[in-house]
Amino acid sequence: MSSFDTSLDASFHEEIMDTTPQDTYAPIPIDPSSHYEISPLLNQNDQVSVNFLIQSAMIESKGFKILSYQDIDPLKKQLILLKSRQTTIRHKLELESKVSDAASSLAKLHVNSTAVIDTNTNTTAPSSAFRRRSAAVSSLFTGNNTSNNKRLSKHAKDEYEISLKKMAELKDELATINERVNDIEIALLQHSVALLGWTHSGSITVKYARRDYDTVPATRKPVSKGAEIFNTMKHEGSLATMLDETFLPNTQKQNKYQPKSQHKNSESSIDPFQVDELISDISNIIDNEDVPISIKYDKEDMSLSIQDKLAYLVTICHHFFYNYRDIKQQLNEALENNKRTADNHQRGLEPTSDSELSRCQTEINNLRQLVQTTQTNLEMIEIENADLKSSQRDIDHHSHYEKEIFSLRKSLAETEDDLEKLELEHVDLKSSNKELNLQSQSHASRLKDMTDNKDEIIKEWKERHETLENELKFKSVSLEELIKQNADYESKHAEFNARITSLQEKIFRTNPGHNINQGDRFAELFLCKDSMINVSATILVREFKRIIEEMRTYHTKQLKDEEDKNFRLEEAARIGKVDRRAIH
Structure with a gap:
């Protein structure tokens, strides 16, 4: 590269750094060994395989959606809520599984106890005393009677069926929540992959995005024509090939597909004195601003060698450099004028601007507080909504339990009435027993x-x-x-x-x-x-x-x-x- 090219690159460097978005994606210093889990089969020193994996990942990320911060923040909050709900449902599912196991074991226990009582009652006893003794022993081990055991076994079976229904509902809800969690995680992962592929230096999308960024006037600073050409030269390839494709005819474009040996032979036959003369002549022609460049270009006189292309490149660079210098001076003058007018306008607006600025700041602060409160309220409402849904399900279960409790209360009242009757009968039996004891004693004495x-x-x-x-x-x-x-x-x-x-x-x-x-x-x-x-x-x-x-x-x-x-x-x-x- 010549000294002129280096000076041109140095002069354009400051403006091009402001126009390209490449530096905004500066990588964060991360230790790959501690931050990532790398497969032991991957050779990190093999750049070919690593680049192949990068390019295949970028190609496979085609169609992935890149989200904004406003889209990602609610998804992350929703993911946190869903994961908390997931843990609570899993805890409830574990409890219900324990309840179902206990109910099934109780049902089996009561069924076995009734079978034992039936076998004991079916066997023939040798005497009434032996029968009474066996009934007392069975009542001690298995409960009051067979009807009580049947009632308890039925209650245990009902509890087992209810717990199975609850487990089925919780499993369905857990499946839906898992599906939603998977969808959100997949969306976030696709966003991350697409964003990394989009901002990668070797990505095709970055190249076209930078081109579009340079061509949008509303989102960039005013850029000179020389900066645009230098930028396209960096992104599209060498400037010589661009000139070869734009200015040369079709017959001459085919020369770029010739073997490298021919180019080497042509480069070896370059006369440096002729190149210097051509560069000086073309620069003198371009310095004359009254003559356009298109008139000075003649297809028949131009040689097909690389030296001619370089000479033409140097002339264009000279012309663009001087144009850039003039445009820069004009822009500096316009910028100073704009600064003066802005200072004057600011001086005129200083008395009212402070109050309006404070008022705007207070309004902004109030709006920020409102936004924060609304966000917190929305989060609380979402949490309350999830809790309400769970509480609604719990209420449904509790209503079922209340019905069972109401029926149990009725049965308890009936049993209490029966107990009172039995107590009265017990008192009567005690009195009659005393009388019978007295009578039996008198009869015994007699x-x-x-x-x-x-x-x-x-x-x-x-x-x-x-x-x-x-x-x-x-x-x-x-x-x-x-x-x-x-x-x-x-x-x-x-x-x-x-x-x-x-x-x-x-x-x-x-x-x-x-x-x-x-x-x-x-x-x-x-x-x-x-x-x-x-x-x-x-x-x-x-x-x-x-x-x-x-x-x-x-x-x-x-x-x-x-x-x-x-x-x-x-x-x-x-x-x-x-x-x-x-x-x-």
Whole structure:
């Protein structure tokens, strides 16, 4: 580069720095190792791969929306609110899951307890005492009764279903909030990526944005023509290629696609004296301001070498430099005039400007305070709105709980009424139990007396029974003797009959008519006496047996009655003791 080019670059540097927005995006000094999480597979020293990743990221960020601060601030506030709501819903979801687990375990517990009671009631008990004992033990371990367990199991199942419904609602709400959070985070990330790609020095959008920035008159300072050309020269490429594309014909434009060897040969054949002469001639021509540049340019006379292009470049730079100097002087004079008029105008406005400025400042401060208060109010309203939504859901759940509480209160009132009735019945039972105790005591005393008397009576009857048995034995012995005597008597009677018959025969032989009549009478008398003796003996035996049987039946009947009475008294005393234990 020549000395003229360096001086031109130095003269334009101050103005170009004011016109380009590149320095407004100065990078913040950040340590990449501490600020970013870099993959160990990435080689940071490989500039080709790093540039490839940067360019691919900028290409993939096409279509991403760049937001302003007014768009980002409410999104960040909304993100904070949504994340706080997300944590509260997760906490509620954990609590509801614990409640559902507890309700399910309670339902299973009550179902198992009712099954145990059913199995205990279905088994056959050997006695009523064993049945009562097993019922008492089961009531101690499983509750009052099976109906109570069924009611508790139903209540636990209802609570489990309610907790499942709440968990489903909370999961739906958490899914919607997660979706909103993801959308906001994606929008902010897309904004960050697009902004970084837009402000990157190698981005195509930065190049065109700077061009548009330079061409917008309302947002930039007045820039001279030389600054514009120098700026486009920096952004579009070398000025030689620009001149090659604009001033040369189509046949000559094809020379830029020639191989590099040809350019090197042409550069090696440059004569420095001819270049200096051409530069001095063209500069002398351009110094004449009356002649335009377009007249001095001739396509046929211009050479196709690089030296000619450089010479033409130098002439244009000379012309632009002098024009820039003149325009700068004019602008400085206009700026001084504007300063003078502004000072005069300011002096005229100084008396009223202070009061208006203070008033405007107070209004601005008030407006800022209003904006801050409105922002805080909006934040509070958003928080209250979220809390109201959650409280509305809680109110819905509480209304359900209130209905359950109302039904439970009704059942509690009914149970209290039943309890009062049971207490009254308990008092009545206590009084009746006392009366029964007194009666049982009196009955017990009577029964004791009766048992004592009965024992004496039994002893007497036993003694009588023994005496009667002894008498019966004696009479049976006497009866046996009588039977033996009767048998002896019958044998003797047979002998007497045989003798009588023999005597009758003898009498008949001796005196047949008279003796027969006497023998018949004697036989009749003897037979009558014998039959009477036989009949009286059988009658006595039968009567004796009948009396003995009646005495036996009577004694057995009395013994059974006494045993029944004693058994009843023992049962009544035992029942009274059990009732007393149950009451106590």
